[in-house]
Amino acid sequence: MTKIDVTVHKAEKLNGEITIPSDKSISHRSSMFAALTGGVVEVQNYSQGADCTSTLNIIKELGCDVEIIGEKHVKIDSKNAFKKDVYNLDCGNSGTSMRLFSGIVASRDIESTLFGDQSLSKRPMKRVILPLELMGAKIKHNDFKAPLVIKGQELFPIDYKSPIASAQVKSCILLAGLNTYGETKVTEPFVSRDHTERMLKYLGADIVTEGNSIKIKKSKLEPKNITVCGDISSAAFFLVAGAITPNSDIILKNVGLNPTRTGIIDVMRKMDADIEILDQKILCNEEVGDIRVKTSDLKATTIEGAIIPRLIDELPVIAVFASQAEGQTVVKDAQDLRNKESDRIKCLVNELQKIGVNIQETQDGFIIEGKNKLKGGCDVDCYHDHRLAMSLYVAGLICEKPVKINEFQWVDISFPEFLGLMESLK
Numbered sequence: 001m002t003k004i005d006v007t008v009h010k011a012e013k014l015n016g017e018i019t020i021p022s023d024k025s026i027s028h029r030s031s032m033f034a035a036l037t038g039g040v041v042e043v044q045n046y047s048q049g050a051d052c053t054s055t056l057n058i059i060k061e062l063g064c065d066v067e068i069i070g071e072k073h074v075k076i077d078s079k080n081a082f083k084k085d086v087y088n089l090d091c092g093n094s095g096t097s098m099r100l101f102s103g104i105v106a107s108r109d110i111e112s113t114l115f116g117d118q119s120l121s122k123r124p125m126k127r128v129i130l131p132l133e134l135m136g137a138k139i140k141h142n143d144f145k146a147p148l149v150i151k152g153q154e155l156f157p158i159d160y161k162s163p164i165a166s167a168q169v170k171s172c173i174l175l176a177g178l179n180t181y182g183e184t185k186v187t188e189p190f191v192s193r194d195h196t197e198r199m200l201k202y203l204g205a206d207i208v209t210e211g212n213s214i215k216i217k218k219s220k221l222e223p224k225n226i227t228v229c230g231d232i233s234s235a236a237f238f239l240v241a242g243a244i245t246p247n248s249d250i251i252l253k254n255v256g257l258n259p260t261r262t263g264i265i266d267v268m269r270k271m272d273a274d275i276e277i278l279d280q281k282i283l284c285n286e287e288v289g290d291i292r293v294k295t296s297d298l299k300a301t302t303i304e305g306a307i308i309p310r311l312i313d314e315l316p317v318i319a320v321f322a323s324q325a326e327g328q329t330v331v332k333d334a335q336d337l338r339n340k341e342s343d344r345i346k347c348l349v350n351e352l353q354k355i356g357v358n359i360q361e362t363q364d365g366f367i368i369e370g371k372n373k374l375k376g377g378c379d380v381d382c383y384h385d386h387r388l389a390m391s392l393y394v395a396g397l398i399c400e401k402p403v404k405i406n407e408f409q410w411v412d413i414s415f416p417e418f419l420g421l422m423e424s425l426k
């Protein structure tokens, strides 16, 4: 990636209508699951982010024929998938690719090495290695970190109680279970995003959800075309920007509104943000709608417990939002933020303090004293983390003096369209 530093200036207003680009989690799953059908699947509105390109490259390596038909439109033919014995799978920066493919390859008679960039090589993989080993998988690893060398084979079904609410862990086990005789069951402490369950159901798998538990039986997937909705995690930067920038009124079109992802809307509303959902519909088993947000007077809140997995990726930008709310906002139970593309508690607190946010780190979150004027007038770092880069940009919109964000190119991991869309609203 070419290094690009970006300077953000105070915005007078944000006005207009934009279409939010494709959901990263759903895009990953669309091409992964297409690779399991043995047929031809067309995916419309596939994410242009580097993470989802890593997944496309992996399915090519696994033997799929991937044709780019048009902008964001891919055709995946998986009739020749999984025909070789040995694979090298480059997951780049993408935790979702590494953890979900682990479940896919562990249950097939192939040997795969999954590796990634520096950041991914430091992230914890024990959370997927342990349940896969319980299913009988043979995995070599570097102290529970990548590279993972997985010698795939017929696995046994398990009834797994996950210690963490993680869609990546849940999906890894379900995908191993999809190719395993008997019933595999996963239970999580709180419900995490359920795109895997919804898409597997859409493609005809034998999968049932009961509360926090999901059961799956060995199934053949039907090759059905998929259209991906917009990403609420990308919309989040605009929701916050619209609510905290003066004189703003924006409409975000085509946003995924799956209830396991809408924690940010619930929290913003609880903090008195002026948010309206317009025109909701269903697209490929996922709720989608348009969202209108206006400049709002905000009040603080506490964010903890079951809502955390429903807004885990939005917490950095929620910190920026809370800096403009009257009172003390407390975020608890979010220790897994330390295991993301960066230590999102420590790095976020460091950088927001530089621009004048009154924020303190805690072991499992942070505490913000709100309604402070942000001075800016400094350089900040994004620690190779796309969501920190965009959260700092949103903070920069309300700083008195310009903020220079170093290595802003990391936004390309999930949202290469970010700057263009932001500029169009100014």
Ligand code: S3P
Binding pocket: 024, 025, 026, 096, 165, 166, 167, 168, 169, 171, 192, 193, 312, 313, 336
């Ligand atoms: C994701 C799940 C979440 C999220 C990540 C994408 C997914 O991770 O943070 O950006 O697509 O399944 P965890 O499952 O580790 O919480």
